[in-house]
Amino acid sequence: MVYAQILFPDFSLILLGYLVCRFTPLNRSVWQPVEALVYYLLFPVLLFQSIVKTPIELGPASALIAAGLLSGLAGIAMAYALPYLPGLRRHIDAREHAGAAQVAFRFNSFIGLALADRLAGPQGLQLIAVLIGVSVPLFNVAAVWPMARHGEHHFARELLRNPLILATGAGLCANLLGLHIPELLAPSVTRVGAAAIALGLMAAGAGLQFGSLKDNRPLSVAVLSIRHLLQPLVAWGVARLLALDAMQTTVLLAFAALPTSSSCYVLAARMGYNGPYVAGLVTLSTVLGPASLSLALGVLR
Template identity: 40%
Template structure:
């Protein structure tokens, strides 16, 4: 697995940053991200699950790997209290970046490394990871309104797309060929536009004296989480493809949804935006290292 396989995806992210900075207006990127999030990525997830050889009945311990890594990273992130004097809500908003994941990058890397089968596998991790991350984030930041948050989780387009694909697999539904071709075209557009949207959101200011705890959270996200994934895959004896998908899932940078939630719930949104950007740039350097180590010490 050559680190050069990761270059195209991060090159597209860099292009998105340059386009936002020097050419396209911010309002255009809001529209693009909505298109990707609500239309293109659900189509990609549904198409990948339905068209692959993915077998729901063989998921087993693999499906628990994502939630295990997320929750362990969440707990380790709290050790940042030892070096931080932030208030509870501000701290919890930044803590998100230690355990949340960028679905766009994860799906792009899975597609490049393992095709539709890998995308179908990572879709399962997304379907379990998205609600868990939201429960952890809302539970630590909010003073109420958990029922509303639960409804938002149920309406998440990524969960809906994956759930519909799994349901079609379980029921043996044969999707008509013209519809599958349409979904395939939309899926091809999803990855590139999603990565461009990630690049457009990069921001590199907002730490303001929180360097120690920020470095700790970034270290967990980019280095500790992949290590946890390797250990889990080894001890659970996961098949090679599932082990690689779990590693990808655990090594990808933090998600822009962490910034949105921090802004909505009165957290430290500028700090979160900066941490997301730093984790994205950092992942361009740590992902090749993670894969190189995984090759040297087989999963």
């Protein structure tokens, strides 16, 4: 399988968003409301639908869930440990680290859902939806915690205002209770989900920024190394440890190698941190995404 062909549709939409924003009248003033629409409405609907659509069988999925949580916790631990490493301690500002640590373990769900569908069809889509469902609450708690602590924000309030946590929590509860989206609404919800992926990828491209990356280089290298090198390696080790089957291993490796979430910038800026710097990290992570996905799906798999 030629992974460049699998990755091309998603990254071409990111490139299109970048070009449209930079070289047409549809500039940042247009794309900022689009980002808000995707983050607060379209993407939560997509997450809810992806989780509810197919009943989760906890028995067969338990190993994959455990693998996703173990590799995610490893990523969080590595990100939190950076200010305490001897070679990095004096080069990392605590406040900059609080805003940037999330880049090391959060993921771009738009790319993940689109990629899983092409890699493994409906089954792959359900598997990655399960991973997203159990990981989004954990990763958002881990992202908000250091920023709330350093910025004196109310931790619980920030979590309760997070639309991704609300959507995934509601989706998991509905799935486990056997609830479904009414048949009359299903086509509309499906179209909202398709719009979320396309607009989300283009909005990620429109938000690409390179100018701030010259600041805090040790921190930048560290968080991006965790996201694009160490996370796929950890996922590979966990998949072997838990003896995942081929389908689950493929989805877990793809999940671990995704670029970081474009909403890292939204969260950092909203909580009063260095938004342009985090946007630069998101930009470089998006550029590195094809390399880490090729490593995970081509070499490690």
